[in-house]
Amino acid sequence: MKQLMTLFLVMCGISLMAQDYFPKNDGVKAESHNYQAFTNATLHISPTETIKNATLLIRDGKVINSGKKVSIPENTTVTDLDGKHIYPSFVDIYSNFGVKKPKRAESSNSPQYDASREGYYWNDHIRPEQNAIEGYAFDAKTASDIREAGFGVVNTHIADGIIRGTGSLIALSPSGTDASRILSDRSAQYLSTSKSITSRQSYPGSLMGAMALIRQVSYDAEWYAKGLSKTKDRSLEAYNNNKSLVQIIEAGSKLNDLRLDKVGNDINTQYVIVGGGDEYEAIQDIKATNATFIIPINFPDAFDMEDPIMANTVTLGDLRQWNQKPSNPAVLSKNDVPFAFTLHDLKKPSEFMPNLLKAIEYGLDETAALAALTTVPARILGKSEEIGSLKNGSYANFLITSGAIFDKETTVYENWVLGNKHEIVSMNTKDIRGDYELKIAGATYDLNISGELSKLKSTVKTDAQTLGSKIAMTDDWMSLTFSSVDTTKQDFVRLSSKITNIENLNGSVILPNGKETTFNAKKSASKDDKKSEDKKDVKSDSDVKIFPVTYPNKAYGFTEKPKQQTILFKNATVWTNEDDGILKNTDVLVKDGKIAQIGKNLSARNATEIDATGKHITAGVIDEHSHIAASAVNESGQNSSAEVTLEDVVNSDDINIYRNLAGGVTTIQILHGSANPIGGRSAIIKPRWGESAQNLIFAEAPKTIKFALGENVKQSNWGSYALTRFPQTRMGVEQVYTDYFTRAKAYDALKKSGQPYRRDMELETLVEIMNNERFITCHSYVQSEINMLMAVADAFDFKINTFTHILEGYKVADKMKAHGVGASTFSDWWAYKYEVNDAIPYNAAILHNQGIVTAINSDDAEMSRRLNQEAAKTMKYGGVSEEEAWKMVTLNPAKLLHIDDRVGSIKVGKDADMVLWNDHPMSIYAKAEKTLIEGTVYFDLDRDLQAREAIKQEKNELTTMMLQAKNKGLKTQPIVKKEDKLFHCDTI
Structure with missing residues (x-):
């Protein structure tokens, strides 16, 4: 008996060892090496190459051949896809799929200034030695959700730190081992401006600090690569090893897109930039970066504008974003800016396709949309021969659909990854969507069946009311339950039907009283014809009203950027700030951005004359100490921050630029704050409202x-x-x-x-x-x-x-x-x-x-x-x-x-930075009527008054559109009143 017990314990131990230490196969163990052929399909080899009535032949997870005349070997499993389409599966190259989220550092009663690691870079937030593959584990549930959104491959990374290390290219195969799914274990290096949550190290404490740190790491890595460092640094070694990889940096907004591209230029690196969806607002500057972008499509919901008091607090810029952001992909495409799409920033993958269809509705070309999901991300990673298309030799990653991929009525049946099938909806499922006339026991109802085949929705109506209903479809059986007309009772009518004819549904009914009878539901020909007609009628740009972008894209922005003018001011009181003092009844000629002449009875050809009688002309006001027009003010992470510069974080969209112009200000020194003895470098700007941040910088x-x-x-x-x-x-x-x-x-x-x-x-x-x-x-x-x-x-x-x-x-x-x-x-x-x-x-x-x-x-x-x-x-x-x-x-x-x-005085040859005041310039009643910078009028009081009315009109129209959206049942977001954050010396 003891021997048997001992043997039993040994066997249990072996079993436990096998469970704990032996590798597991999380998929089907049996592997098939047979050919599989998909025939009679419309085959989309790539976004620009389509073959009708084609065959796709695959084996061992690869595409063997495709085309009209494909020789099918013996013992091939053949699937007839007559009337169906095959597309390459989508690729997302900005993901954190399967990577365990780093653990947040414990809080403390005091800040941390030094690094917590030895043998690594002096800053904990620089982590190029991280490799996503080391902490990767396949997440079957998330993978299924992503596959159902159409994706077959993701490029995953550890989304933690400023320099985050390498990503891994993962195929989302529904079967197989982790090893078989790894297409590349070092696919790209990832960066951001966000600190690591694993460390409390204070520096950098600002966006400008993060940008300065990225530059300094590059300079330190060059030094280290020459073998001149006396100490070993694993981070710099990894950074140098990763330099040959694609560099993907998360920006998150158009302003940061441009800022980080400039950082890349400074260190001879062309980043692939993860944008923020607002690139359309500065499209020419975005195009000039020559960067490739990764674009999220998390379009904002309409605001709930029913409360007029709260509605009044929403800015015009925020209202416009709801209206304009869906056009961002179309604007990028039309301006030949290369981009890929990502699931990043979406709450769940199922939101992706509805948003993409909205982008197409807002003007995105379908070919460009497909490229952004397939060939462009493959090209970014240098994997065009393996993913993103269905050319011979590529991985067998493809979608089988009922029709064109971006048709709202199309159903995605299957997503194959590495030659392994993931069924989303059975191809045998009957499509019963449409409008029906439903008859039961002498009563007639209007029945509408909509939604996705995998998740149908139903609406049952009588002439007087809409009844609560729920529909389900399993194989060829439909079940429908709806409430009785008498809403005071919790009674239900229950239908079931085996679907044989989608034009005419028949089956059994159990009435609220328990009696059983039959029903008939005949598809409405007129409504069906209308649906078919709508299907053919592809929406054009004009079907969606998109408000025009202004510069900047907010209240008081210009519809066209103002241009330099030749202007002759007549009969003004001119405050020269020179030996001439204050001149009465004097003319000033502005030409080519300069003060060309000062005197009496001046004339000039092709000049705009302005009668300045009774008015005053002065040099523009100069603010030596300001903190407006900046996205950060203090880098407080250490006692010296001389390496940071405010020029990195100039915010050209700050409404205070416009307000300063209205006060006659034409030059501003944006200063670092006073958090440390040695602060950052300043930015001296001219507040050219509507220009990019770079064009605000005072040249030389x-x-x-x-x-x-x-x-x-x-x-x-x-x-x-x-x-x-x-x-x-x-x-x-x-x-x-x-x-x-x-x-x-x-x-x-x-x-x-x-x-x-x-x-x-x-x-x-x-x-x-x-x-x-x-x-x-x-x-x-x-x-x-x-x-x-x-x-x-x-x-x-x-x-x-x-x-x-x-x-x-x-x-x-x-x-x-x-x-x-x-x-x-x-x-x-x-x-x-x-x-x-x-x-x-x-x-x-x-x-x-x-x-x-x-x-x-x-x-x-x-x-x-x-x-x-x-x-x-x-x-x-x-x-x-x-x-x-x-x-x-x-x-x-x-x-x-x-x-x-x-600048600073009215003198011939100086920049025409000047102000026309309606009164003595130091009077409390004085208003700036015109503010010029280098001969360009950036503030005009008459235009300002007109703009106020235009803003009211546009806000009213957008409010109406949002109320209409809510009435249609579209999702809305609550209004949260925003307070403008004004920076001061001590702002942290």
């Missing part, structure tokens, strides 16, 4: 950077969470500057020595400061720190260019004058935090009277559009003359930015 403007002192950089007001990052004191702030400039000095010496050096963008920027190639604007309040930074600058032989805020500047004006630093201050802000307690409204006047170039800035999206009034306050507080007061928002900030040779 000198380089600038933001530094900061005081409470913000030592994190005084950040709470108990922020007690670990150096510096924590004002003494520490000084040490940061000393340490970094000491490092920069050593870096510059090594660079100039001719010896090999690792390119470091942070130190490169600091070297530019020491070489007087980049100018510092420093956030400042307290006199002791102001003195400290000037001393540090003197020690390293450079000058501080501008102290901004500088609210205790009146205490150290003499020292500032000696150092040669300018001031950019507020007019009358004080007492908003402790270190501002000693601020006085006379600060600007005192600084000015000491001979310091002094400007008034905004640091605020609201104030920036009324800087003309802020300048006037210096006349009240300190008695500054009106001309000198006006210079504080025009010529003086131009001098601080070193662009006064181009």
